[in-house]
Amino acid sequence: MNFLGVGLPEMLVIFAVALLVFGPRxxxxxxxxxxxxxxxxxxASKEFEAQLIKEAHELEKASR
Incomplete structure (x- = not known):
């Protein structure tokens, strides 16, 4: 399991530190x-990607 370059052991350490700092509540x-x-x-990322694709299609149509 690797999320954003952080493996399971690192996630457990981050969780333990957060638990100590913020408390269980x-x-x-x-x-x-x-x-x-x-x-x-x-x-927001999906919306941005969809807008880029739409613009690319419009540019492609205009260049024909």
Missing amino acids: KLPEIGRTLAKTLRSLQD
């Missing part, structure tokens, strides 16, 4: 916020 809230942020970044 804040961790689920932080996880939800992080998940929402990642989801919105994914949506």
Whole structure:
């Protein structure tokens, strides 16, 4: 398992440090916020990619 160049052992260390820093009560809230942020970044990325593809098709049609 490799996510953004971070393997499972590194993820466990990051989780343990976060647990020590934020405590068990804040961790689920932080996880939800992080998940929402990642989801919105994914949506923005897909929208940007779709716009680029649309523009490329329009340029291709115009050059014919």
